[in-house]
Amino acid sequence: MSQALSSAASGGGIALPMVPPPPLVAIRDLSVNLGGHTILRRVTADIARGKVTALIGLNGSGKTTLLRAVVGEYPYRGKITYHCGHDHSHPTPEYVGYVPQRLAVDARLPLTIRDLFALALSSRPLFLGIPRWVSERAEHLMERVGMATLLDHPIDGLSGGQLQRVLLALALEPSPELLLLDEPAAGIDFKDQKKFYDLISRINQEMGLTVVLVSHDLSMVNAHSHHVLCLKNGEIACQGPPQEILSPMNLSLTFGAETQLFPHRAG
Ligand SMILES: Nc1ncnc2c1ncn2[C@@H]1O[C@H](COP(=O)(O)OP(=O)(O)OP(=O)(O)O)[C@@H](O)[C@H]1O
Numbered sequence: 001m002s003q004a005l006s007s008a009a010s011g012g013g014i015a016l017p018m019v020p021p022p023p024l025v026a027i028r029d030l031s032v033n034l035g036g037h038t039i040l041r042r043v044t045a046d047i048a049r050g051k052v053t054a055l056i057g058l059n060g061s062g063k064t065t066l067l068r069a070v071v072g073e074y075p076y077r078g079k080i081t082y083h084c085g086h087d088h089s090h091p092t093p094e095y096v097g098y099v100p101q102r103l104a105v106d107a108r109l110p111l112t113i114r115d116l117f118a119l120a121l122s123s124r125p126l127f128l129g130i131p132r133w134v135s136e137r138a139e140h141l142m143e144r145v146g147m148a149t150l151l152d153h154p155i156d157g158l159s160g161g162q163l164q165r166v167l168l169a170l171a172l173e174p175s176p177e178l179l180l181l182d183e184p185a186a187g188i189d190f191k192d193q194k195k196f197y198d199l200i201s202r203i204n205q206e207m208g209l210t211v212v213l214v215s216h217d218l219s220m221v222n223a224h225s226h227h228v229l230c231l232k233n234g235e236i237a238c239q240g241p242p243q244e245i246l247s248p249m250n251l252s253l254t255f256g257a258e259t260q261l262f263p264h265r266a267g
């Protein structure tokens with residue numbers, strides 16, 4: 001036994017060296033074939049617990065495919081290991097929250113946000129009325145995303161930014177261990193986008209939630225992520241902290257020459 005270990009073990013008061021917690025998800029040598037094509041090739045990456053990991057790359061580079069493989073929707077070769085639960089020993093997360101790249105609900109349906117929550121949270125038909133617990137839970141979740149006053153608003157009257165917040169609130173119930181956001185702010189204006197990314201950061205910090213975020217907005221990735229994975233043609237081109245990865249050299253590796261980061265100036 002080393003001196004540090006034996007002193008600590010015998011109550012000598014010397015602190016043991018800190019062992020970093022394992023990543024929530026460890027991806028090793030992951031390859032995915034779809035329709036006879038290799039979409040992902042030997043991807044090795046960690047999704048750090050409690051952090052925001054951004055996934056960037058050109059259209060068709062495999063970002064959505066990687067998210068779907070991580071949640072077991074696509075068959076793969078290689079290994080994906082989870083270290084979940086408070087003691088990190090669970091082999092799968094209890095819940096995964098997912099905000100998809102494309103809207104799965106028809107925003108023209110004649111429903112209010114409260115109705116949408118009722119459909120998502122309980123199996124009762126709407127004409128039987130909305131149980132009180134569902135309404136209370138919906139109010140709590142809508143408060144979390146800063147939209148408590150809009151619970152009885154029809155969904156077809158929501159702005160793009162408001163709708164994304166509703167989808168985010170839905171993804172937070174039941175409380176997920178892993179939150180996957182596939183271009184959650186695509187198509188919303190800069191001001192609402194900034195507010196949306198601020199909200200994701202706040203949720204990450206307050207709930208200690210592990211987030212994987214696909215984004216084409218490199219300024220937002222720079223400001224809101226702890227780690228960046230760059231995909232190019234289904235392979236990891238580079239990965240690391242945003243300050244390191246969003247350099248002209250790494251960006252040209254991922255996106256081609258002449259790509260630069262122009263930070264937004266907040267108004
Ligand atoms: N089910 C499928 N069968 C065959 N090919 C597929 C399938 N799903 C995706 N692909 C192909 O895999 C490649 C990667 O797709 P993917 O959706 O993962 O890219 P992406 O990086 O998310 O792109 P974008 O930025 O446009 O969302 C694309 O060439 C796509 O056409």
Ligand SMILES: [Mg+2]
Nearest residue numbers: 063064065101
């Ligand atoms: Mg995609």
